[in-house]
Amino acid sequence: MAVREIAPGVHAVGAVDWNLRLFDALIGTPQGTSYNAYVVKGSEKTALIDTVDPKFEEDLLKNLMRLGLGSLDYIVINHAEQDHSGTLPLLLEMFPAATVIADEKCRDLLLRLLLVPEERIRIVKDGEALDLGGKTLEFMVTPWVHWPETMMTYEREDGILFSCDLFGSHLATSELYADDFMQIRPAAKRYYAEIMMPFRASVRAALERVSALDLQVIAPSHGPLYRNPVLILDAYAEWTSDAVKNLVLIPYVSMHGSTAKMVSFFTDALIERGVEVQPYDLTRADLGEVAMTAVDAATIVFAAPTVLFGPHPAAVHASYLLSILRPKTKFVSVIGSYGWGGKTVQHLKETLSHLDAEMIEPVYVRGYPGGEDLAALAGLADTIVKKHEDVVPRS
The missing domain is CATH 3.40.50.360 (Flavodoxin domain)
Incomplete structure (x- = not known):
């Protein structure tokens, strides 16, 4: 994936997996997927939000180089699953001054799954904020929106929600944004059905929190972004409701x-x-x-x-x-x-x-x-x- 600007100082730097057809050796991905990662650069500090699957670590490093990043202050891990965090050990070697930002349960999983040094991790709590200098990251702990340690990160100034797996889609595309939502909707619904549906109550609670934010862009960890957030929010409101069809x-x-x-x-x-x-x-x-x-x-x-x-x-x-x-x-x-x-x-x-x-x-x-x-x-x-x-x- 090419480096692309979402807002001044905010860039998408992830990778597209065009050929993936089976995710986690379980879920069919007939249209591939993407591993989205984002750089948020303030006037004082720079943060990377999520990493990529380890097999695409070279793509991520190249994109960080294209941005001219000589250092990273923070690496925010919203979710410990390896398609989000798998490149973290390499990044900690490449950027020895970087601090990992995670919630407590995510910290525990990172220690076990990736053997990350505990001293490199800073635990954040729900509602805690991190000032990068003109860019403020607010952390929303949302357990059981897929895994027990999931978290979302909201960048206040630009109204960008880095929503982790919520609102994602397994879809490899050259388009950064899901502007043609009717084309994207089947992939988003499939993703909801296979990944989010078991946690419908937790997803519905998270949806209420998200809907209260001043949202300009929803940036999930898989698939295209939404610069018209109401489209995916309305779809999720339908899917998570108790309403069924005569079907x-x-x-x-x-x-x-x-x-x-x-x-x-x-x-x-x-x-x-x-x-x-x-x-x-x-x-x-x-x-x-x-x-x-x-x-x-x-x-x-x-x-x-x-x-x-x-x-x-x-x-x-x-x-x-x-x-x-x-x-x-x-x-x-x-x-x-x-x-x-x-x-x-x-x-x-x-x-x-x-x-x-x-x-x-x-x-x-x-x-x-x-x-x-x-x-x-x-x-x-x-x-x-x-x-x-x-x-x-x-x-």
Whole structure:
């Protein structure tokens, strides 16, 4: 990433990872990502806010050289995860006079994850400020806005919020700003679904704090910046609210066609009753898209056959991921087919019990679905319609 000015004395100096396709060996990143770092230079002191993933340390050092920085006074670490802090050990060697700024929990993690010398770290508390000379950094400790030690940094004079992972997106782009928000929105929603959604209550509390600031720019740690902050703030207000849509998400897998037949019939039954439906074949689906749909869905219905004595592994994987992502879904159920026995329904019920959602009686049949089985699916569709009437706002 080229060095670019955000405001006088404030520059973006991070790196773009154009080719990344799997983040943390877990999260799909079909559009790559960026590791954003920022320099804030006051009349007296200079601070670097966050670093980059270690494999891009050379890019960061080159950008600091392009700015002509012979020294750094402070290195602010908003988050200890290595894609934010991984270059810190090298920077402490390069800038021996620099002091690391972190909150107490972040300090503890930096000591363990990166073996940073404790004497190089200065702990800051929520609301504490650091005067750089005409540039004031105010620290906002926001635990569980992704990790227990996360912090945001607000530069008062220019109204710039360095928001850490909040409001980020895994998106490699040459554009510094997300001016075309409708183009950026899917990546931002995917990021929210996969990373922020498990901590929806904490994110909502942080959103209230952020909304009270005089904001000119939101500068996250991944993806483009927002110089029209209301766009991403409004999107987060929607995603973190309790409101759901008249939408049923159906993650499914079928081995010999029985479960697929049930999904096809059930999908049509819901559509005929005026319910939006989004089925995903788990053998080929992008789980990031499944998570994005879960942000809005009033109901999730898992459809899976029994493999030996339990659910198909693809359904186990997806149900586990959704259970830890904790969408605001109100209802869940299970449909599918078995041959001679097993505990598929019990297993999926136990996994989905981690969601704060009502379990609707499953429809699980032996063999290929016949007339009575299809009638039971129609009954399930009727039940979902009635349940949605109580939770989905009327248009």
